[in-house]
Amino acid sequence: MLALAGATPASGGSTQAPSWMHVNADKKTASFDILMAENGNNGTLNFNGYGHGEMTIEVPLGWKVHMHVINKGEGAIPHSLEIMTPAEGVPQQAVQPAFPQAETIDLVPGMSVGKSDDVDFVADKEGKFWIMCGVPNHAVGGMWDWFIVSKTATAPSVTFKKQ
């Protein structure tokens, strides 16, 4: 059972450098603090408050990506995070990550409330990817956002689109 996902990332949205993004241009490293279930948005199925593709994180091709991922726990259920290659629809649960190591621990059962993990990978292929929760039915429920690796971007950025 697949759910339809938005076909394109946020465009015409508001591009920002949020406080939870840290950039080291010399080391070509982009760091992001990701709070899973940060608040009640989308029934708590969100990353930093965003789901259903409302948030787009973009990094330049070849940069190192560090994500400090915490289950903030609004809703008091487990969550996880992975970067995946978009498919026809959002998958029911975790699939093979798009980049080696681009996944948290407890990918399918989810990390319990308060648990954190560090995800490190190299954004070594261009394209549009999804940030999604691997816990069954969460991505289908909207717990997914965009992750773009761009050959033309010169710095990391985050774009928000309210739907």
Ligand SMILES: [Cu+2]
């Ligand atoms: Cu989840």
